[in-house]
Amino acid sequence: MDKTRPTSPFGKPMLILAWLSLLGLLYLYFDDKLEQQFNPNQQPDAVGSELVLQQNQRGHYVVSGQLNQMPVTLMLDTGATTTSIPAHLAESLGLQAGAPFPVSTANGTVTVYxxxxxxxxxxxxxxxxxxxxxxxxxxxxxxxxxxxxxxxLELVQRGQTLTIRK
Structure with missing residues (x-):
C-alpha cells in the first residue's frame, strides 16, 4: 500500500513565497535597527530653540534635517572647515557646482566644488x-x-548628549 500524499502544484511555490516574505520582513526590521544605531536623532528632541542630540554607537552626533527643504542626514564635524555634501546628491538637493578648489582631508587632497x-x-x-x-x-x-x-550655534556636550542652541 502506497502511503504517499498527493502534492499540490502550489505547495512548493507557496513555501518559497512564504520564506521570501519572511526574509524581506527581517531585512526591513534589521535595516531600521541599523539606521537607528547610526542616526539615533531621526526626530531630534527640541525644547524651544534648544536641540538635544544623542551620540551614536561610534561617538558621533548624527541627526536628520532638511537642506533646501529636502530630507538629509547630517553628521556634525568640528574638524571640517566647510560643510561637505556628497556630489551625487547635488541635483536632488537643488545645488549647483561652482568653482573647483582643492581641500585636504584625512584621505589626502581632493578637488571639490x-x-x-x-x-x-x-x-x-x-x-x-x-x-x-x-x-x-x-x-x-x-x-x-x-x-x-x-x-x-552654541554646542554643549555632557556625557553622551549634545545640546545645541542658536
Whole structure:
C-alpha cells in the first residue's frame, strides 16, 4: 500500500513565497535597527530653540534635517572647515557646482566644488545662505556639517548628549 500524499502544484511555490516574505520582513526590521544605531536623532528632541542630540554607537552626533527643504542626514564635524555634501546628491538637493578648489582631508587632497545652501534646518533651528562644497569623494549620503555652520550655534556636550542652541 502506497502511503504517499498527493502534492499540490502550489505547495512548493507557496513555501518559497512564504520564506521570501519572511526574509524581506527581517531585512526591513534589521535595516531600521541599523539606521537607528547610526542616526539615533531621526526626530531630534527640541525644547524651544534648544536641540538635544544623542551620540551614536561610534561617538558621533548624527541627526536628520532638511537642506533646501529636502530630507538629509547630517553628521556634525568640528574638524571640517566647510560643510561637505556628497556630489551625487547635488541635483536632488537643488545645488549647483561652482568653482573647483582643492581641500585636504584625512584621505589626502581632493578637488571639490563650491556651492551655496539656501536653508539648512535641524529641528527648530534654521540656518540660511551657507557656503558648502560638493565632494565627489564622498560616496554615502551623509552630509558633514562643518564649522561654517556650527559657528552660528552654541554646542554643549555632557556625557553622551549634545545640546545645541542658536
Amino acid at each position: 563650491r556651492t551655496q545652501i539656501e536653508t539648512l534646518k535641524i529641528g527648530a533651528l534654521t540656518l540660511y545662505n551657507l557656503d558648502a562644497s560638493l565632494n565627489p569623494g564622498q560616496h554615502d549620503d551623509t552630509i558633514l556639517l562643518g564649522m561654517n555652520a556650527l559657528r552660528h
